[in-house]
Amino acid sequence: MTWSFPIGRLLGSELRVHSTFLLLLLWIAGASYLEGGMAAAVENSLFVLALFACVIAHEYGHALMARRYGIRTPDITLLPIGGMARLERMPEKPAQEVAVALAGPAVSIAIWAVLSLFSGFQGSFSGLENIENPSQGFVARLASLNLFLALFNLLPAFPMDGGRVLRALLATSTDRVTATRVAATAGQIIAFLFGFIGLMTGNILLLLIALFIFMAAAAESSDVAVHDVARRLKAREAMITEFETLSPDDSLQAAANALIRTTQHEFPVLDPAGNLHGFLSRDAIFSAITSEGPPPLVADIMEREVPTIPLGAPLERALELLQHNPVAVAVTDSHGRMIGYITRENIGELIVLAGRRGRSPV
Numbered sequence: 001m002t003w004s005f006p007i008g009r010l011l012g013s014e015l016r017v018h019s020t021f022l023l024l025l026l027w028i029a030g031a032s033y034l035e036g037g038m039a040a041a042v043e044n045s046l047f048v049l050a051l052f053a054c055v056i057a058h059e060y061g062h063a064l065m066a067r068r069y070g071i072r073t074p075d076i077t078l079l080p081i082g083g084m085a086r087l088e089r090m091p092e093k094p095a096q097e098v099a100v101a102l103a104g105p106a107v108s109i110a111i112w113a114v115l116s117l118f119s120g121f122q123g124s125f126s127g128l129e130n131i132e133n134p135s136q137g138f139v140a141r142l143a144s145l146n147l148f149l150a151l152f153n154l155l156p157a158f159p160m161d162g163g164r165v166l167r168a169l170l171a172t173s174t175d176r177v178t179a180t181r182v183a184a185t186a187g188q189i190i191a192f193l194f195g196f197i198g199l200m201t202g203n204i205l206l207l208l209i210a211l212f213i214f215m216a217a218a219a220e221s222s223d224v225a226v227h228d229v230a231r232r233l234k235a236r237e238a239m240i241t242e243f244e245t246l247s248p249d250d251s252l253q254a255a256a257n258a259l260i261r262t263t264q265h266e267f268p269v270l271d272p273a274g275n276l277h278g279f280l281s282r283d284a285i286f287s288a289i290t291s292e293g294p295p296p297l298v299a300d301i302m303e304r305e306v307p308t309i310p311l312g313a314p315l316e317r318a319l320e321l322l323q324h325n326p327v328a329v330a331v332t333d334s335h336g337r338m339i340g341y342i343t344r345e346n347i348g349e350l351i352v353l354a355g356r357r358g359r360s361p362v
Contacts, residue, residue, distance in 0.1 A: 004077050013063055013085070014075040015056070024048070024080040047138060052078055054111050054146050058153075059085040061107035062161075065100045066091070081209050082149075089320065092176060094168035101164035108150035115143035157213050158187035159220045177228045184221035188214050226319070229351050233315040238350045239331040239340030245270045248277050248299035255285050255298055266327045268341060269302045276338045278302035279327040303327045311339065315350075318342045 004016040028048055033041035056076060062085045063073035069091050076085045091097050118139050154162040163183050170179035191214035198206035244258055246267045258267060265282045280302040288301045307321040308330045318329045328341040 006075075011060060011064065012067070013060075013073045016075050016077040018077055018079045020080050021052075021078050043138070047141065050138075050142055051145055052083070054108065054142065055083040055149070057111060058104045058108050058149060059083040061103040061105075062087070062100055065103035069096050069100070071100075081205065081212055088323075090164070094171045097168040097171075098165050101161045101168070104161055105150040105153050108146045108153070112143050112146040112150065115139050115146065155190060156183070156186055157190040158183035158217050160187070160213065163187045163217070175228075177225050180221050180224040184217040187217035191217065226347075226351050227316055230316040230319050230347070231314060233350070234311075235309050235313045235315055235318055235329075235331050235342060236311050236340075238315050238318065238347050239311075239342050240346055241340045243268065243341070246280055246298050247271065248297065248302070250298040252285070252288050252295040252297070252301075255280055256289060259285055265345070266341075266343060268328075268330070268338060269298055270338070274337060276306065276308075276330055278304040279306050279330075279341075281327045306330050308332050308336075308338070309342075310334075315342075315347065319347060322347070 003020070004018045007015050007017055009015065025045060025048055029041045029045045032044040056078065059076045063076065066073060066085075066087050071091060072088045073085050074088065076083060087100075091100060153160050154165075156162045156166040158164065158167055158180070163186065166186065167176075167179050167183035170182055191210045193210075194206050194213065195210035197203070198210055243264060244262050244267065246255055246258060246269050248269055248271060255267065258264070259282060267280045269277045269280055271277060277299070280298055284301045284303070288296055303326065305326065306328065307326055309317055309321070309332070311331055311333060313331075321329050322342070322344050328343045330338045331340040331342060333339050
């Protein structure tokens, strides 16, 4: 995710913080200082950090349950409106998706139970009415918010946890694309209600949550539809076969000339024997041209880690590899020699054509 930076790794996943979360923390600290002095600023800042530690634990509930089904979680990002665990994929078996979706709220409820025990069971849902009141107690307030976090996430607003449970239940009686579309529509309706309430009450955070749910529901519904089409196609149907290549020893000027001369946004880098060494992207060329110092060679700025798939592989496999942000996926023949490549752009074009024709466009 752009505008986020890593702060470490835990249990196999990279922990990232979005820059806007730091703005939230600074805003809370500043507002608390103006209202109650340094002591209030420190206490409220620590409370926000403790709350978001609980949010991270919630996301690790999803990640660790997904790991049981062989699904990795490359990273978990902390946002001002919560956390987001980026799974490599969601399990397509309804029972597994329900388990992964409910694991997060289960962690939040467990945290609430433990904190409530320490606070004498003062951390209840009713305590949210005065959550900003320090006299309620640090632990009791934290317990109340964990209970709220669990129950809020169980709302059937896709792609929240409750929405994923709804999608999984619908998928037992219909296909996954239809189930996702229905769950996404339900999520967008709830998002609209959140947005309306946020406008009426002036609650900016509720407006941001509504916007996030609305956009995420639409994006994930589209993504599931794309994967459904890609599952029926092969890599050979999407690969680019007419392209210009560069050599590792080519100069930056030669790469720039190729960029102007062609319509390509990426260039396979091959040696004289035809072996693939990497890919050079348009962004890498632009970055190198504007940087100071002696002009580099293509080998110095190309992307070396290029995933490969065989000619007969499902197109969905290329789509999954492209989610990890490589420049392209190389397609190889039976001898391991590159004969074409696939990018996000040409997959999108193929999906549009296949979707309109209701079959493969080739």
